[in-house]
Amino acid sequence: KQWYQRRVVITAGGYTHSHGIELNVWLVLYSRVSSILSGTSRHTRFYRSDLWKTDLSPYNSIVVFGGGESMMCDLSVKLKAEAPPDTDIISCRFPLDAQHWTPVKLIEDGHNPLWRYKQL
Numbered sequence: 001k002q003w004y005q006r007r008v009v010i011t012a013g014g015y016t017h018s019h020g021i022e023l024n025v026w027l028v029l030y031s032r033v034s035s036i037l038s039g040t041s042r043h044t045r046f047y048r049s050d051l052w053k054t055d056l057s058p059y060n061s062i063v064v065f066g067g068g069e070s071m072m073c074d075l076s077v078k079l080k081a082e083a084p085p086d087t088d089i090i091s092c093r094f095p096l097d098a099q100h101w102t103p104v105k106l107i108e109d110g111h112n113p114l115w116r117y118k119q120l
Contacts, residue, residue, distance in 0.1 A: 009113050062088070101117045
């Protein structure tokens with residue numbers, strides 16, 4: 001989860017507006033405090049929300065810290081239905097369902113591999 005928070009803050013460091021969605025209230029609070037301490041709080045927003053009830057269509061870049069293979073299968077379908085064309089999607093630890101997505105890049109990093117997908 002720390003990786004997810006860092007990605008939102010790193011993205012905000014480029015002065016784009018970044019939103020983080022997390023169900024766990026403690027991780028939301030941790031992320032908010034970290035963004036204040038890193039000086040990116042003007043560009044970041046962290047929300048306590050259910051991913052399955054959140055409309056992903058406003059976002060052109062989505063970072064997912066996966067929750068297991070079964071979740072990623074369902075998430076693959078949701079992303080295909082809601083993510084706009086040309087959306088960059090990065091998945092950490094677990095890949096999206098290969099039936100719906102093909103990675104354009106894989107970064108091996110020990111226990112935290114990253115897959116980058118581009119919806120065409």
